[in-house]
Amino acid sequence: MSCMELVREDLRDESAGASNLKFNERIKKLQSGGRKIHHLGFGQSPFPIPSFAQDELKKYAHVGEYLPVAGLPALREAACKLHQTHDDLTNITADDVIMGPGSKELIYQVMNIIAGDVILLSPTWTTYAPQARLARKQTFVIRTSFEDGWKLTTDGLNKKFEEEQIKDGSLIILCNPDNPTGASYTPEEFRKLSEAFRKHKMLVLSDEIYSRLSFNEDHVSMAKYYPEGTILSSGISKWASCGGWRLGYLIFPPQLKNLREVLAGAASQTYTTVSAPIQHAAIRLLAFDEEGKSYARHCSRILKTLGEHCCRKLREVGVKVHMSRSGYYIFPDFEIMRESLKRVGIETGAKMCDKMLEQTSVALMPGGPHYLHPPEALTVRLCYVNFDGTQALRASEEIGLNQPLTEDFLREYCASTVEAIKLIADWVTKVQQGA
Numbered sequence: 124m125s126c127m128e129l130v131r132e133d134l135r136d137e138s139a140g141a142s143n144l145k146f147n148e149r150i151k152k153l154q155s156g157g158r159k160i161h162h163l164g165f166g167q168s169p170f171p172i173p174s175f176a177q178d179e180l181k182k183y184a185h186v187g188e189y190l191p192v193a194g195l196p197a198l199r200e201a202a203c204k205l206h207q208t209h210d211d212l213t214n215i216t217a218d219d220v221i222m223g224p225g226s227k228e229l230i231y232q233v234m235n236i237i238a239g240d241v242i243l244l245s246p247t248w249t250t251y252a253p254q255a256r257l258a259r260k261q262t263f264v265i266r267t268s269f270e271d272g273w274k275l276t277t278d279g280l281n282k283k284f285e286e287e288q289i290k291d292g293s294l295i296i297l298c299n300p301d302n303p304t305g306a307s308y309t310p311e312e313f314r315k316l317s318e319a320f321r322k323h324k325m326l327v328l329s330d331e332i333y334s335r336l337s338f339n340e341d342h343v344s345m346a347k348y349y350p351e352g353t354i355l356s357s358g359i360s361k362w363a364s365c366g367g368w369r370l371g372y373l374i375f376p377p378q379l380k381n382l383r384e385v386l387a388g389a390a391s392q393t394y395t396t397v398s399a400p401i402q403h404a405a406i407r408l409l410a411f412d413e414e415g416k417s418y419a420r421h422c423s424r425i426l427k428t429l430g431e432h433c434c435r436k437l438r439e440v441g442v443k444v445h446m447s448r449s450g451y452y453i454f455p456d457f458e459i460m461r462e463s464l465k466r467v468g469i470e471t472g473a474k475m476c477d478k479m480l481e482q483t484s485v486a487l488m489p490g491g492p493h494y495l496h497p498p499e500a501l502t503v504r505l506c507y508v509n510f511d512g513t514q515a516l517r518a519s520e521e522i523g524l525n526q527p528l529t530e531d532f533l534r535e536y537c538a539s540t541v542e543a544i545k546l547i548a549d550w551v552t553k554v555q556q557g558a
Contacts, residue, residue, distance in 0.1 A: 133256060150486045160480070161543035162509050164488040166302065166451045168364035169512030173418045176363065176408050183403035192391045194222025194372070195402045201409035202372050206355065209411070210334070210344040212374070219375045221387055222397050226332055226358045226371030227254075229386075230296070232393070233328055233354060233373070234258040236385050239293035242283070244275055246454065246494035246502070248302045248330075263287055264495050269456055272445055273304035274312065277319045284323055291324040297345060300333040303494055303504035304454040305430070305447025310343050317349040326379075327353045332371070333450035335362035335411070335419050338427040342449065351378040361450065362419050363408050364512075368401050421519045422512075426451060428528040429507050429537050436544045440551045451508045454490055457501040463555045464501070471498045483546040507544075510537040 127135055147165040154160050193199065199220035206212045223229040231254045234241055241255040245266045255262045265283050267273045275297065283289070300307045308316075320327055329345040334357060346353040358371030375383040390396075408415060426447075433453060434446045441459040457475065469475050472489035480486050490502030515536040519528065533541050 133259070146486075146488050159484060161483075161485045161539060161546065163505050163507065163540070163543055164486045165508075166504075166506045167366055167508065168361060168422075168451075169508045169510055170364045170422050170516050171513045172364050172368075173408070173415065175414055176365070176404055179404035179407045180400055183400040186399040186403060188399060190396045190399050190402055192221075192396055193387055194220065194397060195406070198222060198402050198406050198409065199372075201406050202357075202374065205409050205411050206344070206346075206357075206374060210342070210347060212344065212346050212350070212355075214350050214376060215346075215374055216377075219377060219380075219383065220372055221375070221383060221390065222370065222372045222402065223390060224371075224394050224397050225360065225369040226330065226356045226373075228394060229371055229373050230254060230328060230330065230356055231258065232386050232389055233382075234260055234294065236382070236389055237292065237294050237326065239290040239326065242289070242293055242295040242325075243495060244297070246273065246303055246490055246496040247296070248298055249493045251296050252495055261290075263289060263293075269443060269445070273301065273306045273454060274308060275316065277315050280316070280319050280323070289323075292326060293323075294326040294328055295320075296328045296330060298330040298332075299345065300331075300337065300342070300447070300449035301452075302333070302450065303452050303490060304445065305450060305452045306445065307337070307448035308343060308345070310348070313343060313345055313348040317345075320349050320352055325352060328356055329353050330356045332357055332361050336423045336426065337449045338423055338430075339448070340420075346374070346376070350376050352376070354379065354382075359405055359408050362422070363415075364422075365405075365408070368398075368405070370397055370401050370405050417520075417524070418516075420524055421516055423449070424524070424528060425512075425515050425519055425537070426507070429510075429533055429540060432530070432533055432541065433505065433507050433544050436548050437551075440548045441555075442548075442551060451506050453505050453507070455503055455505055457503070457551070460551060460554055461501060463557070466557075467554075472496075472501050472503065473498065475501055476503060479547065479550060483550045485543045485546050485550075487547075507537075507540050509539050509543065 150162050199217040202220050203215055203217045235258040240261040242263045243251050245264050265279050334342040346355045355374040360366035430447045434444050437444050437455050442455050444453050444455040447453050472491045476487050476489045487503040490496050490504050491498045518536050
């Protein structure tokens, strides 16, 4: 028997691992070999972990005992109050919260225990579909469009149910604010979608990991409009820059108590609990006090100002792109280049990104199959975070929140990203001119 024969047939193409992590490792290897590359392909916070959180972690570094499977009661209470206060979720209590080693693990656990199918959007985050395969779930994909802002519509949802035999109680995953597109939903959009979710007897997993970075502080949670069927997923990896701490959480509505209890049982048999020092330190983060809010506002306004710059410069050369509403991403569409690229034998987003890397030293991840999007789509996920976040954050704090950030600020503190966008825009122009 060969080694590969030991692997489940449906997983024999999974050995490469998460596509975004693999792409990041590839670019890092090129950089370590001495090549200067503007890396716009990996979504990791550029900012330092808040100093107050670092101090809390040091304070609890000696704690080594196992903590409750669902998490410290004080931590679950902090998460509950955060969403009660900022998302107007009045139906939840600390008992509805489960902590885990990152929201990614918890999302997989949900897929693994449900009886229904999994419904994903196109484009969507690279991990959802592989997780569904690991959990042996039938997966259905709903295409979204640039014209609809890359967002799910009731028409698109209803059409999928008309076309396919989808089980009652199936799970749809909404990333809001979205990775890879930066899209966010409005109250009216959620009101309409909630009616469709009820009609089709659906579960919704609302991945809101970027919510506290909302540029206009106007994040809307699906859990407010479909409270009985929405599981909210969040954590500290994005707004608090603690990706390596691996702490995320789920908030179940009281109506899904049995599902929460089964997930807690699965957690006890798999990851057991989250690191004790991390949980203690995260209580202060999830308290989201004035220091935490100030940190998040400075980070989000830097990202907003830089994102607007990226969109403006790309639009000037004809690239279609929606401005992000939160987080690190935009999802540009280079369709304007299709005929020019076709003349030199390039007809997929992946080949376009390879050529761009070769000719400009800008690394972008193609927005194709890894995002459940067609390979011929000339879309990319652009992460505008390749700058020194420590210096940018310090400068923003010195300027103060009452003063806007300027183009001069971007040129000084986000120079690498500004340069990369200029290289992309110049490349688009040259290719179209046949240069």
